[in-house]
Amino acid sequence: MPTTYLEAIREGLWEEMERDPNVFLLGEDIGVYGGAFKVTAGFIEHFGERRVVDTPISEGAIVGAAIGASFLGLRPVAEMQFADFISCGFDQIVNFAAKCRYRWGAAVPMVIRAPSGGGIHGGPFHSQNPEMWFVRVPGLKVVAPATAYDAKGLIKSAVRDNDPVLFFEHKGLYRRIREELPGEEYTVPIGKAKVVREGRDLTIVAYGAMVWTALEAAEKLAEEGVQAEVVDLRTLLPLDRETVIESVRKTSKVLLVHEDTRTGGMAGELAASITESVFEYLDGPVVRVTAPDTPVPYSPPLEEAFLPNVEKVLEKARWLRRY
Numbered sequence: 587m588p589t590t591y592l593e594a595i596r597e598g599l600w601e602e603m604e605r606d607p608n609v610f611l612l613g614e615d616i617g618v619y620g621g622a623f624k625v626t627a628g629f630i631e632h633f634g635e636r637r638v639v640d641t642p643i644s645e646g647a648i649v650g651a652a653i654g655a656s657f658l659g660l661r662p663v664a665e666m667q668f669a670d671f672i673s674c675g676f677d678q679i680v681n682f683a684a685k686c687r688y689r690w691g692a693a694v695p696m697v698i699r700a701p702s703g704g705g706i707h708g709g710p711f712h713s714q715n716p717e718m719w720f721v722r723v724p725g726l727k728v729v730a731p732a733t734a735y736d737a738k739g740l741i742k743s744a745v746r747d748n749d750p751v752l753f754f755e756h757k758g759l760y761r762r763i764r765e766e767l768p769g770e771e772y773t774v775p776i777g778k779a780k781v782v783r784e785g786r787d788l789t790i791v792a793y794g795a796m797v798w799t800a801l802e803a804a805e806k807l808a809e810e811g812v813q814a815e816v817v818d819l820r821t822l823l824p825l826d827r828e829t830v831i832e833s834v835r836k837t838s839k840v841l842l843v844h845e846d847t848r849t850g851g852m853a854g855e856l857a858a859s860i861t862e863s864v865f866e867y868l869d870g871p872v873v874r875v876t877a878p879d880t881p882v883p884y885s886p887p888l889e890e891a892f893l894p895n896v897e898k899v900l901e902k903a904r905w906l907r908r909y
Contacts, residue, residue: 588764594734595699595755596625598741599663601771603633606661609745612639612648613665613699622667623701623760649675649698653683653750656696661745669702669754670714683750684725693748697741703756703795703845704893709884715794715846715877717754721823721855727776728823730754732797734765736820739774747776756795763798779826781833785815788839788906791830791856793819796843796894803899812907822852827859834860838869839906843899848876870909873902 589597603609610633611626617640620627630638641648645666652662666672672679679698686692704713720726727749731737737755744751782797783804792800797818804814817833819826834840840860842853853874860872875894883889 589734589767590761591734591737591755591763592623592625592760594738594767595741597767598738599626599745600629602742602745603629603637606745608659609661609663610637610639610655611663611665612641612652614641614643614648614667616640616665621665623757626665645671645674646678649678649683652696652698653678653694656694657692661695663697663699663745665699666701668708668712669700669716670711672698672700672716673719676719679720679726679750679752680723684723686725687749688725694750695748696750697744697753698750699753699755701757702754703758704882704889705758705795707884707886707889708882710881713882713889715754715844717752717822718846718850718852720752721825721852725749726823727751727821728754729776729821730756730794731774731820732759732792732794732818734763735767736774736818738767739772740776740820743773743776746773751776754794758795759798774820777821777824777826779817779819779821779829781815781829782818783814783816785813785837787813787837788841788903789815789817789830789833789837790841790843790899790903791817791819791833792843793822793852794845796845799894799896799899800843803896803903806896806900807903812903814903819852825855827856827863830856831860831863835864835867838867839909840868841873841875841899841903841906843875843894845877845894847879848874849879851876870906873906875899875902
């Protein structure tokens, strides 16, 4: 039976807790209630309240407790009920967890799960994509899976990693994306992008939910005789620039897509890397499709206008193809 994106994360966490008794979960309402999105439903009954810890409503305390536990040989997985609330633990993450290895060689084997993204009419405090707040912080790792396969494989790799990993899981994918997963155990390496559709005419780079938008746009472009290659970044830090650059070297045109707002987004960083590395291969400008620089609207029609979609990608891709 196909496994949902949500169930894939759940399976990965369950397997890691069965494998390693040092893995434990903490967060708001994750135990008795089973989590806001039910990712951890049934965990407290199976693993007990010492390994599935319901916390006070304090993200700073959650992150701080997780860091401390990691120093004692445990491997905490902390949940932010919504990624937006991670700002309350920002200082602990960027000024402490991220710098421990640099300052005195201490590992911080901690995962922070952050349900992110729009399309659920959650408004400006429950729909953000705050991944770039952390991508610029040395010492952290940041992942953003698009598929159920990658969600499971990356959460397992994140739990096993000895550095702090921020795991951005898109809420809109939880029950929408399904696929058959292998019966045997597997992991997905952190720091490696993947070409999810081969093409020759232009490259579309995306991550998270926008990978599916890019793939749908590529299908429509194929009907017009345009073969678009789609690259799924999967990990944002460390960033696999090489896979992106190799694709652009082949197609000579590139469209960068993300749900995050425009200024300071991943597209800008990638655009700089592309022009520095393969400028002579480009047959057109590096083009971005992103959300505008505004808060996420609560109104459904305004949110729809705010979010990148297939039509917006197609408009830019057709323009770039003609260039």
